[in-house]
Amino acid sequence: MNILVINCGSSSLKFQLIDSESEKVIAKGLCERIGIEGSRIVYQKPGADKKITEAPMQDHKAAIGMVIDALTDGQDGVVKHLSEIGAVGHRIVHGGEKFASSTKIDDTVLAAIEECSELAPLHNPANLIGIRACAELMPGTPMVAVFDTAFHQTMPEEAYLYGIPYRYYEKDKIRRYGFHGTSHSYVSKRAAEVIGEDIHKLKLIVCHLGNGASVSAVKYGESVDTSMGLTPLEGLIMGTRSGDLDPAIVEFIAHKEGMTLEEVMRVLNKESGVLGLSGGFSSDFRDLEDSYHAGKPEGTRAMKAFAYRVAKYIGAYTAAMNGVDGICFTAGLGENSPLIREMVCGYLGYLGVSLDEEQNAKRGEDLIVSTADSKTKILVIPTNEELAIARETYALVK
Numbered sequence: 001m002n003i004l005v006i007n008c009g010s011s012s013l014k015f016q017l018i019d020s021e022s023e024k025v026i027a028k029g030l031c032e033r034i035g036i037e038g039s040r041i042v043y044q045k046p047g048a049d050k051k052i053t054e055a056p057m058q059d060h061k062a063a064i065g066m067v068i069d070a071l072t073d074g075q076d077g078v079v080k081h082l083s084e085i086g087a088v089g090h091r092i093v094h095g096g097e098k099f100a101s102s103t104k105i106d107d108t109v110l111a112a113i114e115e116c117s118e119l120a121p122l123h124n125p126a127n128l129i130g131i132r133a134c135a136e137l138m139p140g141t142p143m144v145a146v147f148d149t150a151f152h153q154t155m156p157e158e159a160y161l162y163g164i165p166y167r168y169y170e171k172d173k174i175r176r177y178g179f180h181g182t183s184h185s186y187v188s189k190r191a192a193e194v195i196g197e198d199i200h201k202l203k204l205i206v207c208h209l210g211n212g213a214s215v216s217a218v219k220y221g222e223s224v225d226t227s228m229g230l231t232p233l234e235g236l237i238m239g240t241r242s243g244d245l246d247p248a249i250v251e252f253i254a255h256k257e258g259m260t261l262e263e264v265m266r267v268l269n270k271e272s273g274v275l276g277l278s279g280g281f282s283s284d285f286r287d288l289e290d291s292y293h294a295g296k297p298e299g300t301r302a303m304k305a306f307a308y309r310v311a312k313y314i315g316a317y318t319a320a321m322n323g324v325d326g327i328c329f330t331a332g333l334g335e336n337s338p339l340i341r342e343m344v345c346g347y348l349g350y351l352g353v354s355l356d357e358e359q360n361a362k363r364g365e366d367l368i369v370s371t372a373d374s375k376t377k378i379l380v381i382p383t384n385e386e387l388a389i390a391r392e393t394y395a396l397v398k
């Protein structure tokens, strides 16, 4: 069955058409600048050049219309008719406490996702627009919602509660939810296969290190803790997000700089992280690595602080699970940067970690990058959130 995977952002839409049997990508692409001047669709078939078409897209419905046109195009399309698309899988950012797994979309589910919009005001409304547009343009095609938060719903109370009055949890559901769940789930399952052990016998830590970054503790196949919280701002130092900080800093900056709460939150979301630490030099780790190798302070202090924070979380989660069998690196930085893995593993001597330099220099495949005698295994597992969404979707509609 051909599954269309849709990931709707506020002004962008990523898509992949995946064959559920071969698990191969048939076509993929991206609509950019939806509702803004200069919108365009980038469309690509495997092995072929990207085809970029500039076209006005006033809203997400127009964008999905363009995606359907591209997929069914007589010349560059990959299906003859819409009926060859068996189901649509939507990535939904926040499922709150309502969704602990993926689910087929109906009116009740739509209403529940809408209710969760309060928790993710930038993301869920865009996701909902994507669902509604597909429902209009592809009537009768089953749709599935796959939530970023669902995998972490197994966290115990002591991990998800914040140390604030309990009434805020009861009344407003303020708690840790965690994100990147599809990736943490996919990578932990794959890691168990690569290690060759039943996931129900393994204690794993997954480090999803991209522009957004989070760590999770996966004990016997279930997420028991994760570094992102009510929102994706908590936890690791990220590309532009601060991660953990003393909450009093918010008030302190607001007073000192004469800023509103919204302005301070913007600084913490958009101007902080390694971008902020490097004095505004770059949020891209390729630039920071160059700076680090050249011995310059900007990149060096940002990389060191980043790696230290990851290592601290690994320590915390090792304690939370009373041990760890494997530590997995994934996403843009985790998959592609031998240096960051080396810097993080430099802190893990107490876990008997020993990196295999030659293995650690490889990229692009599932790898064990620790030596055979390393007490804790270190793995690199390229994540594939679209494939994970396609699998979940197929499982619910087949």
Ligand code: ADP
Pocket: 209, 210, 211, 212, 213, 239, 283, 284, 285, 286, 289, 331, 332, 333, 336, 337
């Ligand atoms: P997101 O999906 O959160 O936007 P990605 O998982 O795509 O992020 O990761 C993007 C980040 O990965 C980039 O900002 C860059 O810093 C890092 N990255 C990608 N390739 C490399 C590389 N070869 N070396 C170091 N860092 C890399």
